[in-house]
Amino acid sequence: MKHTLSVLVENKPGVLTRVAGLFARRGFNIESLAVGLSEDPRLSRITIVIDGDEHPVDQVTKQLHKLINVLKIRDLDPENQVSAELLLVRVAGEGEKRTEVLQIAEIFNAKIVDVDRRQLTLRVVGTNEKLEALLELLQPLGVLEVVRTGTIALGRGRGG
Amino acid sequence: MTDKKMKGSHALVAALEHEGVEVMFGFPGGVAIPFYDALYDAKNLRHVLVRHEQGAAHAADGYARATGKVGVCGSTSGPGATNLVTGIATAYLDSSPLVAITWQVRSDLIGTDAFQEADITGITLPIVKHSYLVKSTEELPRIVHEAFHIASTGRPGPVVIDIPVDVALGEVAYRDCDTIDLPGYKPTSRGHVKQIRAAAKAINEAQRPVLYLGGGVVTSDAAAEVLRLAELRRLPVTTTLMGIGGFPETHELSMGMLGMHGTVAANYAVHECDLLIAVGARFDDRVTGKLKAFAPHARFIHIDVDPAEIGKNVVPLIPIVGQARQVIGAVCKELEAMEWSREQTQPWLARIAERKDEYPLHYERPKDGKLAPQFVVKEIDRVTGHDAVVCTDVGQHQMWATQYYTYTFPRQFISSGGLGTMGFGLPASIGASIGRPDKTVIDISGDGGFQMTMQELATAVNYDVPVVVAVLNNGYLGMVRQWQDLFWNKRYSFTCVEVQPDFKALAEAFGAVGMRVTEEDEVEPALRDAIASGRPAVIDFRTSPEENVFPMVPAGSEITEMIGGTSRKKGRKP
Numbered sequence: 001m002k003h004t005l006s007v008l009v010e011n012k013p014g015v016l017t018r019v020a021g022l023f024a025r026r027g028f029n030i031e032s033l034a035v036g037l038s039e040d041p042r043l044s045r046i047t048i049v050i051d052g053d054e055h056p057v058d059q060v061t062k063q064l065h066k067l068i069n070v071l072k073i074r075d076l077d078p079e080n081q082v083s084a085e086l087l088l089v090r091v092a093g094e095g096e097k098r099t100e101v102l103q104i105a106e107i108f109n110a111k112i113v114d115v116d117r118r119q120l121t122l123r124v125v126g127t128n129e130k131l132e133a134l135l136e137l138l139q140p141l142g143v144l145e146v147v148r149t150g151t152i153a154l155g156r157g158r159g160g
Numbered sequence: 161m162t163d164k165k166m167k168g169s170h171a172l173v174a175a176l177e178h179e180g181v182e183v184m185f186g187f188p189g190g191v192a193i194p195f196y197d198a199l200y201d202a203k204n205l206r207h208v209l210v211r212h213e214q215g216a217a218h219a220a221d222g223y224a225r226a227t228g229k230v231g232v233c234g235s236t237s238g239p240g241a242t243n244l245v246t247g248i249a250t251a252y253l254d255s256s257p258l259v260a261i262t263w264q265v266r267s268d269l270i271g272t273d274a275f276q277e278a279d280i281t282g283i284t285l286p287i288v289k290h291s292y293l294v295k296s297t298e299e300l301p302r303i304v305h306e307a308f309h310i311a312s313t314g315r316p317g318p319v320v321i322d323i324p325v326d327v328a329l330g331e332v333a334y335r336d337c338d339t340i341d342l343p344g345y346k347p348t349s350r351g352h353v354k355q356i357r358a359a360a361k362a363i364n365e366a367q368r369p370v371l372y373l374g375g376g377v378v379t380s381d382a383a384a385e386v387l388r389l390a391e392l393r394r395l396p397v398t399t400t401l402m403g404i405g406g407f408p409e410t411h412e413l414s415m416g417m418l419g420m421h422g423t424v425a426a427n428y429a430v431h432e433c434d435l436l437i438a439v440g441a442r443f444d445d446r447v448t449g450k451l452k453a454f455a456p457h458a459r460f461i462h463i464d465v466d467p468a469e470i471g472k473n474v475v476p477l478i479p480i481v482g483q484a485r486q487v488i489g490a491v492c493k494e495l496e497a498m499e500w501s502r503e504q505t506q507p508w509l510a511r512i513a514e515r516k517d518e519y520p521l522h523y524e525r526p527k528d529g530k531l532a533p534q535f536v537v538k539e540i541d542r543v544t545g546h547d548a549v550v551c552t553d554v555g556q557h558q559m560w561a562t563q564y565y566t567y568t569f570p571r572q573f574i575s576s577g578g579l580g581t582m583g584f585g586l587p588a589s590i591g592a593s594i595g596r597p598d599k600t601v602i603d604i605s606g607d608g609g610f611q612m613t614m615q616e617l618a619t620a621v622n623y624d625v626p627v628v629v630a631v632l633n634n635g636y637l638g639m640v641r642q643w644q645d646l647f648w649n650k651r652y653s654f655t656c657v658e659v660q661p662d663f664k665a666l667a668e669a670f671g672a673v674g675m676r677v678t679e680e681d682e683v684e685p686a687l688r689d690a691i692a693s694g695r696p697a698v699i700d701f702r703t704s705p706e707e708n709v710f711p712m713v714p715a716g717s718e719i720t721e722m723i724g725g726t727s728r729k730k731g732r733k734p
Contacts, residue, residue, distance in 0.1 A: 010344065014293070018285065025286040062468035068290045068310060071344045 002031065003057045004083060004153045007046040007064060008038060008072040015069045019046060022067065028060050032085075032128075032150030043071065047083075047152045049128075076155050083153035086123070087131045088113070092142030093120040101141055108134045119144060127151075163335050168297040169198035169328040172261075175304035177204045178336045181232050183223065183594055184208070184261075185216040189236020190276060191325040192263040198328075208594065208623055211615040213240050215587035217247020218613070221256050222588030225574045226549055227595035228381065230312050234261040238276030241322075242283065246581060248318045249287040253578025254402060255379060257316035259307050260284075264293070267324040281322050289317030297330035305337040314347025315466040316379055347465065351482030351490060359437070359461045359478050360494030363393055366435035368457075368508045371395040372418065375402030375577070376440015376464060382485035383407065383570045386439065388492050394505055396512050398426035400441050401562060404573040409566045410546065415512065416521075419447040420713050421559040424519035424725040424734050427711075429512050430455050431719045437461045440484045443473035444578075445715070453718040463487050518727050519734055521563050526704030531680065533557060533632045533703040537564035539683045540602055540630060543691070548572075548600040551589035551627075553609025554580045556638035559709040561604040583612030589627040590620050600628070600691055607633040607660060610698075617670040620696035628690045629698045631663055634705045642708045646723065667698035676700045 009015045016035055023030050031049040038045040050060060061073045076083075093101045094117070101120055105112060110124035124134060128151055135143065166174070172195060176184070183206045188196045199207050210216040213235045220231030231251075235241050241262040251258040265274040281291045290310050292303045300323070307319040363369060377386055377399075383406050390397050390413050397407045398418040407414055415426040430436065436458040441447070448454040451473060462469075462476035463484060470479040480487050523534040537560045540548070546566045552558040552575040567573050574592055576584040589603035610631050620627055641655040667674030673693050677686045677700065690697035710724025726733060 014281070017282070021285045056471075059468065059472060062471075066289075066466070066468055068342060068345045 001052045002078075003050050003052045004076045004078070004081060004151060005048045005050065005061065005064075006074045006076055006153060006155070007048060007070060009044050009046060010069040010071065011037065011042055011044045012069060015044070016046070018067050018069060019064065022063055026060075026063055032148075034150040034152045036152075047150070049151050074155060076153050080156045081153050082156060083127055083151050084125050085128055085131055085151045086125050086149040087134070088121060088123050088147045089135065089138060089143060090114075090119055090121045090145040091138050092118065092144060094118055097141050101138070104134070104137050110134065163333045165331055166334050167194070167198070167328065168300055168323075168330050168332060169194040171297065171300055171332050171334045172304065172323070172328070173198045173202050173205060174334055175301045175337070176232065177202070179230070179304065179308045181205055181230070184232035184234055185210050185219040185223075185591065186234035186261075187213050187216055187236070187240060189240045189263065191265060192234070192236040192240070194325060194328040195234075195263065208619065210587065211618050212613065213243035214246055214583065215590075215613055215616040215619060217244045217258070217260065218250065218581075218584050218587035219591035219594075219616075219619075220258055221247060221251045222551060222574055222591030223595040224251075224257050224591075225588070226571050226592035228571065229595070230257045230259055230308055231591065232259050232261070234263075236263050236276065237265055237280075238278045240276075241280040242278055245284060245287070248284055248320065250576050250579045250581045250584060251318040252287045252289070254576065255316050255375060256318070257311040258318040259311050260318060260320045262320060262322045263328075264322045264324040266326045267295070268326075270324065281320060284320050287318070288320050291320040292322065294321065294323045294327050297327050297332040300327060300332065301334060301337045306340065306342060309340050310342070310345060314345075348467070348481045349465070349483045349486055351463070351480040351487035353490075355478055355480045356487060356490045357494055359463075359480060360491050360498065362435055362459065362461060362478060363395070363437065363491070364495060364498045364500055367504060368432060368434040369393070369395050369505065370429050370433040370436050370458075371397045372430065372436055372438045372441055373397060373399045373403035373406045374439065374441025375400065376484045377403055377406035378570045380440065380465065380484040381570065382439070382483075382488055385485050385488040385492060387411075389488050389495070392492055392495050393500060394502065394509060395437070396429055396509065398422070398430065400444070400447055401575060401577040403441065404562060405567045405570045408568045410568055415516065417562050420449070420715070421563065421709050421711065422713075423516075423521060424711060424722070425512055425515040427713065427719045427722065428515060428734055430458075433458045435459055435461070437463070438476075439463045439488065440465070442469045448473070449713045450716055450718045515734065519725055520728060522728060523707075526707060528704055530704040531678065531683070531701055533560050533634070533701070533707055534564050535680065536630065536632060536683055536701045536703065537561055537604065540604065540687060541565045543684055543687045544600050544602065548602045549574065549592050549596055551575065551585045551592055551601065551603045553585035553605045554582045554639075555606050555609060556634075556642060556707075556709050557604055557606040557609075557632040559639075560632070563709075582609040585609055586613050586627070586629060587616045587619075589629070590616060590625050593625045593627050594623070601626070603627055603629045605629055605631050606638060607631055607635065607657060607663075608637045610663075611661075614666070617667065617672050617696060617698070621671040625696060626694050627696055628687070629696075630687075631698060631700050632703050633660070633663065633700050634703045634707065635660065636705055639709070641706075645706070645708065646712075647714070663698055663700035673697035674700075676702070678702045
C-alpha cells in the first residue's frame, strides 16, 4: 500500500539532503517527493510517497524522527486526506488528433497552456490516479514530454 | 562571561571550556591556524597533538567511552577532515558521544574546489547524529552548545561542526550559551508507566528469563540498577560486546558474552529462555545469528532510548522507550511490591549453572610451543586483578579479550563493536588513559591492527601516557585467516603478514619500552615490568599462528550450529 507522509521540517539549508540521504542510506525508495514552505516561513513541509509493502513505514518514520531538523511526521490516512499533483504534458496534436486531445483535456479539466501547429501542452491538477488515467488516454496520441511535481497532501479537517 | 567582544577562534575556545572540555585531540593545518593561535593561550583546555587525524577521532572516542564525557577532536579542512571519517563512523556505530570540529575554507571559496576543500558535512552525513556548517561568528557559541547537547543526550553519537576560517576571524560579542532551542529534538528518557508495569509482571511470571544487556546499559550508567534487577529476580545475565562491564562477570548470575563468539551457557540460555529482557541492545546480526531462529521460545521485552531500534529486527511483546537507568529503576520498584518465590526459576538457574560448569571457555596448549593467545589474556587479567581498562583492535585478539579477561565495572572494556575498526585500539587507549589516569590501561591488539595506527606511539611518548600495548602477534590477519581456514578451504589469500617490523625495536625507536615474549613464564614479569615502568610500552607476544577463536556460531547460522564449545567432561555437544 502507498503511504503519504507529511513531514514538517525546519527551513534550513541541507535539510532536504538529510531527508533524501536517510532514504538512500536505509534503502527506502521514494515514489515521489515535494517540498515547499509551510504556513510558517521558518518551516517547510515535505510530502513523501512511499510503498509501504516494500519498507515498513514504521521504521521509515522512526528513522526520520531522529533527524534533528524534522519536527513532525504524519502518515496520512488515505481515506481522510486531500492530495493533488500538478502535471504538464506535451502531446502531439495535428488534425483529428487535436480534437481528440482537446476532448480529453476537457474531461480532465486540463488547461491548454501552450499550443502550436503540431503540438499542445496541457496543465492538469489532480490525484495521482487521475493523472495516470489522463496519461494512459494520451499515450496512443503521442506523449512527447511529461513533468510532474509529485503529490502534495494534507489531512482532512483540523488535523493538518 | 557576558558579551565580551572577541574573535571567533577565541569564542570557540571559550565555548569549549564552558562545556567543560578539559582535553581535545587534534592536528592543525592551514585554515585551522586562527583556532590554534587561540588555543596557544587557552587556560583550561589542553590540546593533544596526535600523529594522524584518525588517531584524534579514536582518542577522543576512547576518552568518551572511558569517562562518559563528550570526546572532542579537531582537524583542518580537506584531508584533515576526511582522515577523521573512520573515527566518526566508529563513534556513530557504537553510539559514542563525540564532537568533531573541522575547519573549512573561507565561506566565499566553498564550492570552488579551493585548496584543501572537502565537503565534510556532506561526506559525513550518513555517519553523524547531526552536523553543522557554521555560517556566521554570532551563531558559533549556540552551535557548540547544541552540538554537546545532541552528542551526549538520548542515544549519544557524533556531531560534526564544520567552521569556515572567516568565522574564526570574525568578531562576536561572546556570551556563554546555556539554553537549548531544538524543537525537533526531544529524546524520551522516561519509560511509559503502563509498559513498565507490564514488563515487571512478565519478569515476575517468567520461568526461564534471561537479561540481555547492550551498550545502552554502559552509556546510561545503568549498571547499579541492572545489578539490582538481576538480584531481585535472580535473572541470569548475558552481555553483548558493547555491554561488557555493564554487569560484573565475577557475579554468579553472569553467563558472559552471547553471540558469534559467546559462551555456550549464554547462547543456549537465550535459545531456551521464555522471556528475553533486552536492555540497550539492538539484536545485531553478530548477536542473533539467523534471526528467525533466535530465542525461538521467548517473548521479548525491549528497552531502548532509540525508538527506531524497537521493532527494527524483532517485534517485542513489551517495547519500552526510555533511558535504561530510569526504566530499570522503575521496573525494580514495581517488582519489589510483587510476590515471588525463588523456587520459580530454581530449575532454570540450576540448568544454567550446570552448563557453565560443563562447557566453560577452554583452549589447548599449542603444540608448536608458542604462546597461547588466550593464556596471555588470562595473564593480563591476573596481573591487573580484573581492574585494568582494556582497549582492543578488531579480530581474534578482540574476541579473546572478551572471553579471557574478567570485566567487573562499566567503561572498562573499550572496543569498536559496530564498525569493527582495526587501528582503534592504540589511539583509543591513549584517550582512555588520559581520561582515567587512575587506571592501568592495556591495549590488547594484534599485529595487523597495531600496524594501522602505530604512529600514535609517538603521541603516547610525547604526553607520557602509560598505555601498555600487548600485541598478540601471530603473523596473520587472524580472524580473516580463521574464516579462510573454516569456510574457504584454508586458502590463506593475503592474510599472512610476511614481513613484520621488529615491534620491540620499533617501540624503542619511538622512545617507548619495547619487549618480546616467547615463553609462558616470561608473560607475567613482562607485564609487571611494563606497567611498573609508568611509560608507554609495547610487548610483542609471539603467539601460535593458527589458533582459532571458539566457540563460533558461523555468520547467519543458528546457535545449534555452533563450532567448538564441546563439553570438557565427555567431549559432547550441548
